[in-house]
Amino acid sequence: xxxxxxxxxxxxxxxxxxxxxxxxxxxxxxxxxxxxxxxxxxxxxxxxxxxxxxxxxxxxxxxxxxxxxxxxxxxxxxxxxxxxxxxxxxxxxxxxxxxxxxxxxxxxxxxxxxxxxxxxxxxxxxxxxxxxxxxxxxxxxxx
Ligand SMILES: CC(C)(COP(=O)(O)OP(=O)(O)OC[C@H]1O[C@@H](n2cnc3c(N)ncnc32)[C@H](O)[C@@H]1OP(=O)(O)O)[C@@H](O)C(=O)NCCC(=O)NCCS
Numbered sequence: 640x641x642x643x644x645x646x647x648x649x650x651x652x653x654x655x656x657x658x659x660x661x662x663x664x665x666x667x668x669x670x671x672x673x674x675x676x677x678x679x680x681x682x683x684x685x686x687x688x689x690x691x692x693x694x695x696x697x698x699x700x701x702x703x704x705x706x707x708x709x710x711x712x713x714x715x716x717x718x719x720x721x722x723x724x725x726x727x728x729x730x731x732x733x734x735x736x737x738x739x740x741x742x743x744x745x746x747x748x749x750x751x752x753x754x755x756x757x758x759x760x761x762x763x764x765x766x767x768x769x770x771x772x773x774x775x776x777x778x779x780x781x782x
Contacts, residue, residue: 641725644675644682653691663767685722693718695726706737719749735777740770
């Protein structure tokens with residue numbers, strides 16, 4: 640089931656644990672709780688029986704969104720695609736932007752498979768370790 644994270648439906652702890660597993664600058668549990676109640680952000684989760692399978696953290700505006708984080712708790716089970724397609728569907732008509740490490744082939748493949756296109760490369764976008772970033776976007780116009 641796809642759910643928007645709110646105070647009543649709080650799996651911030653599981654998201655924070657997944658953040659620590661994958662990201663050099665993980666979001667902490669208290670930050671996730673604050674973002675969940677801030678209307679500038681949206682956190683969607685794909686869960687089964689209270690277990691987190693994948694999630695997406697994004698800023699959402701009237702015309703565009705920026706994906707900040709996306710992860711699956713188990714890879715290659717379709718969980719990443721599930722949450723990303725739900726997000727795209729929910730934000731029909733908006734452009735969706737994201738940045739991804741140049742070496743992150745798993746994520747780039749997922750974004751390609753969902754219709755994102757590469758806009759360019761930003762030098763030294765990331766640290767820990769230092770790396771260039773790829774800028775991608777999905778044009779939701781007309782869908
Ligand atoms: C990137 C990530 C979210 C992908 O999620 P996932 O649940 O493993 O992806 P899915 O199983 O939904 O795969 C969907 C499609 O993406 C592509 N894909 C995903 N991983 C791939 C890989 N390792 N190799 C090739 N294609 C891949 C495929 O097209 C796949 O479809 P298919 O399985 O039918 O071939 C996951 O690898 C992850 O959590 N990585 C760590 C966090 C991260 O790097 N997030 C991105 C930050 S920008």
